[in-house]
Amino acid sequence: MSIDTAPKAIIDYSFTSQSIRKLAADYGISLKxxxxxxxxxxxxxxxxxxxxxxxxxxxxxxxxxxxxxxxxYFGSVSRAKKWFVEYNLGLDAKPLQLCQTEEGIKRVENSIFRLATGMTA
Known part of the structure; x- marks a missing residue:
């Protein structure tokens, strides 16, 4: 599912602080x-x-x-979390750091698609 196809109702309804804290814990990301x-x-x-x-x-x-x-792509949440926080040569940054901008999110998404289709990321 892409953000472009995400139901508008989810965005309109928003997230509670509790659900955000759970997502942070699930992804191994600090709240900050x-x-x-x-x-x-x-x-x-x-x-x-x-x-x-x-x-x-x-x-x-x-x-x-x-x-x-x-x-x-990586087959597990733990492998995906590891990929997000490690330096990526193809992105010249840690994927998680790039997620702070719309352009960065697109670069990370493109990198995942390139990996999934056998291209160099």
Whole structure:
């Protein structure tokens, strides 16, 4: 599923701070890093029962989509998490660091697709 095909209702409904903390734990990402990626503060993630605005929710969906693609390619969540935090020569950065911008997310997604289709990433 691509973010472009994600149901609009999910983005409109948003994520709770509890679901964001769970995603961070599942992905092995610190809350500070996750907050930076999705464009909000770590304090906002700790607050209850707030919901994120649409833009950070959309970024979170994009990150979830990338993790799903990487997990499918690498065969496990632990291998995907490892790939996200290690330096990638083809990207000239750690994939997780690139996820802070729309362009970076597209580069990471392209890298995963290139790997999945047997091209160099």
């Amino acid at each position: 890093t996750l907050a930076s990626i999705i464009g909000c503060t770590a304090t906002k993630i700790y607050n209850k029962p707030i919901r994120l605005p649409k833009a950070p929710s959309r970024r979170l969906l994009q990150l979830t989509d990338l993790m799903y693609l990487a997990t499918n």
